[in-house]
Amino acid sequence: MNHKEINSFYTYLQSQQTSQRFLYQCYKKIDGIDAEAKSYENCTVFMYYLDHGIKFYNAGKKLDILMQPILFFYGMVHLLKACLLTKRPNYPESTSVLAHGVSARKRKKKDYTFLEDEVKVQHNGLFPYVSQHLFFIHKMPFEKIMMKNLLGLIPDLSHLFHFNNQESMINVSKIGSHTIDFTSRVLDNYHLTERAFLERIKPYLPPIVEVKSNHTMFQIVLTKPILEPSGPFFVDDNQNIFFPTIRENFLVVSEVMVHYLLLYNLSMLSRYEAEWWGDLLITKPDVDYPFIAEFLRISAKKMPLLIGKELLKMK
Structure with missing residues (x-):
């Protein structure tokens, strides 16, 4: 993965003119689209999705781990929405695609551990939409999946x-x-x-x-x-x-999708499970902490590059 080239491409796209040109090249390949009109219509929001996504990641890297899941998750969401605009000129077509597309357990058990937790994929929302339109996966190979299985799909871990x-x-x-x-x-x-x-x-x-x-x-x-x-x-x-x-x-999924599910669940924990999240970060009671800390470090570095690689393919 050419880190320098991808980071330079993000910088290149940080103007309305370069974003419009890039989108025009993408939309020319799509039947039934006025590529010129649509590229002008979408170039500003496309540029802001990229800009905000990178800024979320950069800010998160400077902050304590306490806040990182939220910033990294929304950084990832913004970059994915920019990617979607290259293939789906009318995104979002409806409000049904605006939800996260994933759900987590509402209440945590007393003996809760992150590695044994699970998330459930919804039929509508950003996650299944991204899976279908960016990675061509129309049916997920699972309905629910545990965190330890998702972490086990990240080679850097x-x-x-x-x-x-x-x-x-x-x-x-x-x-x-x-x-x-x-x-x-x-x-x-x-x-x-x-x-x-x-x-x-x-x-x-x-x-x-x-x-x-x-x-x-x-x-x-x-x-x-x-x-x-x-x-x-x-x-x-x-x-x-x-x-x-x-x-x-043995799952036919993109690693981007794996990080999405993990970051979603961690962002929910950091927002709504203050006591458990606080204990994890302060007392570090079990093996959850090293896996979470290392995952966040890897994801912050790897996800902007993997998503940038998808953009670079369009170029």
């Missing part, structure tokens, strides 16, 4: 799971590589034969040339290098490609 004597993901390749290496243990975790496992992951990879295997591992050789991993493959900040070791975490 795999070391924390390792410290906690757990394994959430394994490093299987690197961006630009022609090969993917799996240990045979993955087949045991997925309860699949090698042939069945290959059939499951084949849709998310370039064509396979051959498979080299022995008793402990197998290597998949591809016709082309992996440049844009998708589905169950995730990329860390160092361009390493990771794969979930847990069968229930």
